Amino acid sequence: xxxxxxxxxxxxxxxxxxxxxxxxxxxxxxxxxxxxxxxxxxxxxxxxxxxxxxxxxxxxxxxxxxxxxxxxxxxxxxxxxxxxxxxxxxxxxxxxxxxxxxxxxxxxxxxxxxxxxxxxxxxxxxxxxxxxxxxxxxxxxxxxxxxxxxxxxxxxxxxxxxxxxxxxxxxxxxxxxxxxxxxxxxxxxxxxxxxxxxxxxxxxxxxxxxxxxxxxxxxxxxxxxxxxxxxxxxxxxxxxxxxxxxxxxxxxxxxxxxxxxxxxxxxxxxxxxxxxxxxxxxxxxxxxxxxxxxxxxxxxxxxxxxxxxxxxxxxxxxxxxxxxxxxxxxxxxxxxxxxxxxxxxxxxxxxxxxxxxxxxxxxxxxxxxxxxxxxxxxxxxxxxxxxxxxxxxxxxxxxxxxxxxxxxxxxxxxxxxxxxxxxxxxxxxxx
Ligand code: SDX
Numbered sequence: 231x232x233x234x235x236x237x238x239x240x241x242x243x244x245x246x247x248x249x250x251x252x253x254x255x256x257x258x259x260x261x262x263x264x265x266x267x268x269x270x271x272x273x274x275x276x277x278x279x280x281x282x283x284x285x286x287x288x289x290x291x292x293x294x295x296x297x298x299x300x301x302x303x304x305x306x307x308x309x310x311x312x313x314x315x316x317x318x319x320x321x322x323x324x325x326x327x328x329x330x331x332x333x334x335x336x337x338x339x340x341x342x343x344x345x346x347x348x349x350x351x352x353x354x355x356x357x358x359x360x361x362x363x364x365x366x367x368x369x370x371x372x373x374x375x376x377x378x379x380x381x382x383x384x385x386x387x388x389x390x391x392x393x394x395x396x397x398x399x400x401x402x403x404x405x406x407x408x409x410x411x412x413x414x415x416x417x418x419x420x421x422x423x424x425x426x427x428x429x430x431x432x433x434x435x436x437x438x439x440x441x442x443x444x445x446x447x448x449x450x451x452x453x454x455x456x457x458x459x460x461x462x463x464x465x466x467x468x469x470x471x472x473x474x475x476x477x478x479x480x481x482x483x484x485x486x487x488x489x490x491x492x493x494x495x496x497x498x499x500x501x502x503x504x505x506x507x508x509x510x511x512x513x514x515x516x517x518x519x520x521x522x523x524x525x526x527x528x529x530x531x532x533x534x535x536x537x538x539x540x541x542x543x544x545x546x547x548x549x550x551x552x553x554x555x556x557x558x559x560x561x562x563x564x565x566x567x568x569x570x571x572x573x574x575x576x577x578x579x580x581x582x583x584x585x586x587x588x589x590x591x592x593x594x595x596x597x598x599x600x601x602x603x604x605x606x607x608x609x610x611x612x613x614x615x616x617x618x619x620x621x622x623x624x625x626x627x628x629x630x631x632x633x634x635x636x637x638x639x640x641x642x643x644x645x646x647x648x649x650x651x652x653x654x655x656x657x658x659x660x661x
Contacts, residue, residue: 294540315456343399344420363408372486394625406433427453461623467492504535505599535596542589
């Protein structure tokens, strides 16, 4: 990091302090405010950390103005076109694209951990059949920490690596079983002859009574969806994983916390909300009313799948998924009227001053649900698919943080505006 400085005076009479300013390889400079409170008795104020760099990272870079997304420097469109999710997992975890030998070893490590402890199956029986699969995921993934006492020393690099491998390998099994449990169908064990996406599809849609033939078009589309959801800098769920990890919590508990955060409709839950919204709109003729509602400040309705905390231009992932939509639906011979509604809605919104002036564009969730629906994924599993893809991003940031020598437990402060000191009043004296 190259260093500069800036001077800051707090208030007219306050003393002027000199603070270090760092430049990274890409993106805005940062002012190091770690000594600000000690030197001035003043905090900074940034609810939601929207202008705050919470850490130094080498994993993913986003340029929100230009719509750029790089995984370890590689543009997302190139990875979506040429790579596979497992290769992207290696890249995000280890920082480089693997050689053939490295990839073979990595794939073998992941494949050998796709099964889960038989005792973990019992956890499903405690859930209602109609539980949302994300509720099951939060519970079962967190419960993994009850089965791996042999590798929970977060300061042991081998324990960190095998925990990361276990999470990447077991998420498809746990996710597919969450779906099977909701149907009352038997679980299928992973088949290690199959690839990552193929294995998941077979566990999702196969039954013991017959062979299951994976459609290669569907598998490729799903693998690409996993790549596009793999990581995204310090988003809410990744920041949750880092904050949980900073306390020394084990990786399974941290990832479970990340799953819980991703579930929110403002975050990963948006893909499910988009499809519900498109279904409620129903046809192109109802788009006008929907746009009017989303622009009404008194109406809490928002155009789901639109807008982004960082992208103030078209989300590059949405562009790739939009193109894949046409390709996959054509190859599958699916004609989904919701795609027509989505495209007409996008066209209308992108020409509305409300959206233009606020730089609101489609994000990764706007089109992903249409592809997932076309390949047969039920709507309530959409966010589970997002969590499945994002697992490698979560574990990569967790590993990067734990290895960071000056990692400290995260502990934000506050601007307190509550009651000042006052004495207790007996109830008889209260009015
Ligand atoms: C993800 O952080 C990440 O990287 C997340 C993610 C990842 O990969 O991890 O990219 C995944 O979470 C994508 C986002 C999915 N969520 C949605 O699609 C839900 C719908 N979108 C919004 O709720 C919203 O856009 C957010 C939550 C994504 C961002 O909200 P912000 O930060 O409040 O948006 P903003 O500051 O840019 O808003 C500016 C204005 C506001 O209006 P004014 O106060 O200026 O009048 O735009 C409005 C907002 O009310 N606005 C919208 C809108 N999104 C923002 N108005 C209507 N519809 C919308 N979708």
